[in-house]
Amino acid sequence: MDREALLLDGGRDDGDETRDTAALAVELLGADGWRVTHLALREIEIAPCFGCFGCWVRTPGVCVIDDAGRDVARRMVQSDLLVYLTPLTFGGYSSELKKAVDRLIPNILPFFQSIDGEVHHVKRYERYPRLVAIGVAPSGPVDPEDEELFETLVHRNAINYRAPSAAACVIAASDDDAVRRDRIARVLEVDAGGGS
Amino acid sequence: MSDATKHVVLLVGSPKGLEKSRSSRLARPVVDGLERRGWTSESLHLHAEVATEEGRERLLGAVDRADLILFAAPLYVDSLPAPAIRGLELIAARQRTDGVERAPRFVSILCCGFVEPSQNDTCQRILQRFADQAGFEWVTGVSLGGGGPISKRARSALGILTEALDLEILVPDEVDRLTRKPAMPRWLYIIGGNVMWRRWAKEYDARDRLRDRPYRRPDS
Numbered sequence: 001m002d003r004e005a006l007l008l009d010g011g012r013d014d015g016d017e018t019r020d021t022a023a024l025a026v027e028l029l030g031a032d033g034w035r036v037t038h039l040a041l042r043e044i045e046i047a048p049c050f051g052c053f054g055c056w057v058r059t060p061g062v063c064v065i066d067d068a069g070r071d072v073a074r075r076m077v078q079s080d081l082l083v084y085l086t087p088l089t090f091g092g093y094s095s096e097l098k099k100a101v102d103r104l105i106p107n108i109l110p111f112f113q114s115i116d117g118e119v120h121h122v123k124r125y126e127r128y129p130r131l132v133a134i135g136v137a138p139s140g141p142v143d144p145e146d147e148e149l150f151e152t153l154v155h156r157n158a159i160n161y162r163a164p165s166a167a168a169c170v171i172a173a174s175d176d177d178a179v180r181r182d183r184i185a186r187v188l189e190v191d192a193g194g195g196s
Numbered sequence: 197m198s199d200a201t202k203h204v205v206l207l208v209g210s211p212k213g214l215e216k217s218r219s220s221r222l223a224r225p226v227v228d229g230l231e232r233r234g235w236t237s238e239s240l241h242l243h244a245e246v247a248t249e250e251g252r253e254r255l256l257g258a259v260d261r262a263d264l265i266l267f268a269a270p271l272y273v274d275s276l277p278a279p280a281i282r283g284l285e286l287i288a289a290r291q292r293t294d295g296v297e298r299a300p301r302f303v304s305i306l307c308c309g310f311v312e313p314s315q316n317d318t319c320q321r322i323l324q325r326f327a328d329q330a331g332f333e334w335v336t337g338v339s340l341g342g343g344g345p346i347s348k349r350a351r352s353a354l355g356i357l358t359e360a361l362d363l364e365i366l367v368p369d370e371v372d373r374l375t376r377k378p379a380m381p382r383w384l385y386i387i388g389g390n391v392m393w394r395r396w397a398k399e400y401d402a403r404d405r406l407r408d409r410p411y412r413r414p415d416s
């Protein structure tokens with residue numbers, strides 16, 4: 001069976017912020033044998049989470065909002081790799097990426113358990129995808145504080161969304177092609193190919 | 197606005213809005229307290245404002261009038277709900293392009309579902325980065341955990357915060373000390389919470405379906 005990757009692209013407006021990086025990630029994963037679904041979230045209507053917890057107590061496992069957010073949640077669970085791509089936004093995710101991420105909570109159970117001395121939710125499914133996040137800073141050089149914050153956020157998310165493993169990197173839009181290719185290949189754990 | 201009258205703008209980033217959300221119920225006493233001290237105020241619900249052109253204008257207008265921005269939101273997956281991030285994106289983009297000179301002070305109140313207030317730490321750092329980039333003066337971030345109603349300790353912390361904001365003095369460490377501790381032991385929170393979810397699902401006849409796996413992979 002093919003390995004499935006889901007790329008959630010949180011580029012805003014016309015998508016300029018992430019277009020090249022998304023294309024590079026799709027190319028590198030494809031060359032490594034992954035089947036990639038690339039969702040440009042700015043083009044997809046996904047209502048914001050209402051915070052009603054209906055996806056836990058009313059229609060368990062399915063969001064009460066019937067729109068493309070459900071489709072993203074289904075694809076997430078059925079993937080082996082989940083890639084978040086986002087313009088670095090105050091060290092975190094853009095609103096476009098986050099509208100999809102907020103709608104993934106149906107995929108965990110409401111029940112609480114202790115993980116490493118903190119409360120988190122119990123798994124709904126046996127398997128979850130590895131999480132890789134790529135942040136694109138609008139201009140270089142990348143602020144190390146932003147990078148560290150982004151990595152922390154991704155690792156916190158991996159605990160909450162029960163990813164078996166996680167990695168993150170931040171690249172600058174102004175990095176040259178070879179540098180970007182190399183960093184993205186490394187975080188995706190694939191070969192950088194001829195371009196590096 | 198005269199020098200004597202200060203203006204606080206409350207931005208609420210919960211889908212549950214200005215009345216029902218826990219975040220706004222935490223922030224409201226601060227706004228009320230400042231009003232009692234002679235401040236004026238306005239409150240905006242970010243989810244509603246970012247959804248329309250008029251709302252976005254209103255949001256930016258309110259920020260321009262603010263001496264103090266009080267931002268209150270729930271923690272959503274270690275960060276803010278998407279529409280709250282949208283609001284901050286708009287504010288930061290405007291502050292950068294317009295080069296507004298005044299630097300309003302910025303305070304955040306975050307509440308999360310899990311019992312440990314420290315779960316909000318990453319998000320508080322995101323808000324601090326936002327304040328830097330928007331050209332606001334970061335004052336402090338108050339973090340509250342879940343579990344039960346708003347505690348007496350949290351209320352007194354918010355009282356101390358209000359006074360410090362009014363007097364424009366450093367926020368005393370007392371605020372952090374009163375809010376840092378989980379409201380109850382973790383084991384109790386876990387047991388009580390798990391009972392609560394089952395009861396809630398029962399109301400919808402969904403108790404036996406709580407562990408459904410509608411999206412299970414065909415190969416698992």
Ligand SMILES: Cc1cc2nc3c(=O)[nH]c(=O)nc-3n(C[C@H](O)[C@H](O)[C@H](O)COP(=O)(O)O)c2cc1C
Pocket residue numbers: 049050051052053102103105160210211212216217218219220269270271272273274275307308309310311315342
């Ligand atoms: C989509 C979603 C994600 C959440 N993520 C977290 C989380 O990562 N950590 C946490 O402690 N609570 C989390 N919560 C719980 C909320 O922070 C909590 O219920 C909060 O008190 C809601 O406040 P409000 O009434 O102001 O919206 C989440 C809730 C929702 C709906």
